[in-house]
Amino acid sequence: MNTKDTSGDVRLSGISKTYDNGFTAVQPLDLTVPQGSFFALLGASGCGKTTTLRMIAGLEEPSSGTVHLGDQEVTNLPPYKRPVNTVFQSYALFPHLDIFENVAFGLRRRGIKSVKQQVVDMLDLVQLGEQARKKPHQLSGGQQQRVAVARALINHPKVLLLDEPLGALDLKLRRQMQLELKRIQTEVGITFVHVTHDQEEAMTMADTVAVMNAGRVEQLGSPSDLYENPNTTFVANFLGTSNLIEAEVDSKSGDDIVLKAGGGKLVLPEARCSAPTTTGGKVLVGVRPEKITLTPADDAGEIPAGRNRITGKIADSSFIGVSTQYVIDSPVCPEFEVYAQNIDRDSRLRPGADVVLHWNPAHTFGLDAAQDIDAGVDTEEEAA
Amino acid sequence: MAAVTEAPPLAPAPEKKPPRKRGRWTPYWLLLPGILWLIVFFALPMIYQGSTSIQTGSLEDGYKVTWHFSTYWDAVSEYWPQFVRSGLYAAAATILCLLLGYPLAYLIAFRAGRWRNLIMILVIAPFFTSFLIRTLAWKTILADSGPVVSALNTLHVLDVTNWLGWTSGDRVLATPLAVVCGLTYNFLPFMVLPLYTSLERIDGRLHEAAGDLYAKPFTTFRKVTFPLSMPGVVSGTLLTFIPAAGDYVNAELLGSTDTRMIGNVIQTQFLRILDYPTAAALSFVLMAAILAMVTIYIRKSGTEDLV
């Protein structure tokens, strides 16, 4: 497989966008999206993800840098000369044309005469064959969304750009369309670049996710990589929930770093620390809520050795079916979150109870302490 | 016209083009013909008129600019009654339009149901019959021996209007009442349509909310509906008052020499007496007065975004 097809690669080099009013939406950015991948640009509104997408589409001129599709430079090509199609936010279906003509639009503009069979096939693919002669406003949101996808895909673009394509749908339909889009992508094998503010959506659908914040890519990787091993507090907080503890580097032993936090000691694998570690330096230690086990303080002796431990008092607990979420008041962190699966519920775990929190050190990650510890916290709530 | 945005390149484009601004000049090309038209045939004439108003001379010898500002003084001191009359008639017609038009606009917006489109058509349709023909019809309606006048006479309404000076004797035609009635009729749609537009935007649930909060129907109207329809009231009164103040057709067709408005004077001076400086001065004063009133009115009613 040495002759890998790269004609659907999207390569952005040093691309940036500064508007006339001086606002910089995208800082100089290098990014390569490999052919055939499902790539998500994830971030809160205003982070520059849509501007990046529009620069790939040609709807926005970059202030610097170049855009390549495969080996072809397209930086100065207008959108109608790029082999790229877009599924727009709120779909932008032409209200004066029926569904058939909406889907046929791109083919007709390229001077293709016999469009009928292609359009019919495409409408069947998205299960809208019956609706061909309706106007867009007569369709439901989910149907409009499928027309938008069909209208773009029928042109066999090298890259399909999706700008918040599911934002206008209700939760249930959104889940369904996520799977549907994923299926279509696997079937047609076209490169998808998907812009979204919904971290769950990005993680469900994409092979690779780039988390953007304030015009920069914070981190790029597979969904599990980003979740298990975040490099910045923004990623740690924006993707799911993280408990972050300020700690001081005490010593190193083998591949591990030993840290002091609130009188206790925590162990962090050096490979999972993205910050420089010098003895006496500060590091933020993170752990995901579902990795932690809660044990009542009375049973502390039963906890196996070699686990990271912290003591605290249960401040609040809420039962949400599959799990129970606890908020723990701990000397090292005032609002420590723990998610416990509801398998064997210990009736002693009630608000007010003293507990020990412990987890496998391999699930610990380390971040640079010079960052805002709450970065990405509010934005996630706003987006949800 | 969109072709202007992107001239096709004559030769293959060089590899590195400077970042171009697409269509930097497009807006100016789009604006040019229309704006030029308005400058030459609207703004420039105003300037010519200003200069004519301070000229002296005669038709035979020609006119010269002599900065003869006393034309203004002479014109205004001679024709101030017509100015005042224009203002009064236009104001009366505007108030009548508001009183008559509001229920109709309200009816179309909230109460018409499936009749809404039909009533809208009936409001607009008279436009398609020349307004002069329709104004002449008022001569028949208000004819001295007609049913309207005899009914008013029997009910002694004419005694009241005579006493007020709106009518004289047993006639309605050739009196101020007839002129105001004609003005009201002619400009009523210009009141109804903006009122309807702003009423229609009001969420019907606001009425329910007000009722839910213990407002009686009239209180709901006074505290909720009317304030929310203010943009329509403002543009409706402007669209009625401005043309009514400059009108001379109704005064000519339905009035008498005692009901001449400033429009009649300007028309006569221009087209019959051919005293251009006086006519220009009068027209200039009318324009200034109306612009000043409109500006103050818009400021006071706090709807500057109307413009």
Place this chain on the structure above:
Amino acid sequence: MAVVRWFKRHFVVIAGLLTLGYLLLPNVIVTVFSFNKPKGRFNYEWQKFSLDAWKQPCGVADMCGSLSISLQIAVWATIGATVLGTMIAFALVRYRFRARGAVNSLIFLPMAMPEVVMAASLLTLFLNMGAQLGFYTILIAHIMFCLSFVVTAVKARVMSMDPRLEEAARDLYAGPVQTFVRVTLPIAAPGIAAGALLSFALSFDDFIITNFNAGSTVTFPMFVWGSAQRGTPVQINVIGTAMFLVAVLLVLASMVITNRRNKVKA
């Protein structure tokens, strides 16, 4: 008491319908008197029923000629004002440029100016330039005062249009011209049509500005004005009635067609 309560509840409806009656009464009179056979020169008093005027709508000297002049002017004024006004509206909504405030004022002022002022000042210009008054001076004046109304109508429509639609067209291989012809123009069409219709009505019915700038040309409103002095032929009422009926029928027909089309598609 029941009557009072009923009256209170339906006050708005009653008042509104009375106003509607006030608006329509003259049209009823115009229609009825188109069947009159007046004794003298003036058609103000009912004499007896006759179809004479309907049988010979052009039986009055010069009337149909003036009607034809009015129609020609209205058509050309509509075309001119619609093209120029649409261009301005697009520039105002879609582009940034200098002197936007001045342009906006220049558009607004003609609508806020009494007609007689515009009429008089335009005549001053034509007299100063030594222009021959007639068909073309009327046309110039009509395009001038219709322009602002077209701009307003088209602007409202283009402003409510989603700019993404044009981006979608460009994304789907439509160049600038194609985008304009296939997407922008069809979507803006209702606004442009409204502006054009308004222009036609305003131009066809204009009297004051026309009267000042017509020279010896006689449009239909000027013919009516003149006949108010000399004697009103019944044929004027015939024309007025016919125009009213044609307008109402056209609107009703278009409504029925849209209704039916929506039903078939739904």
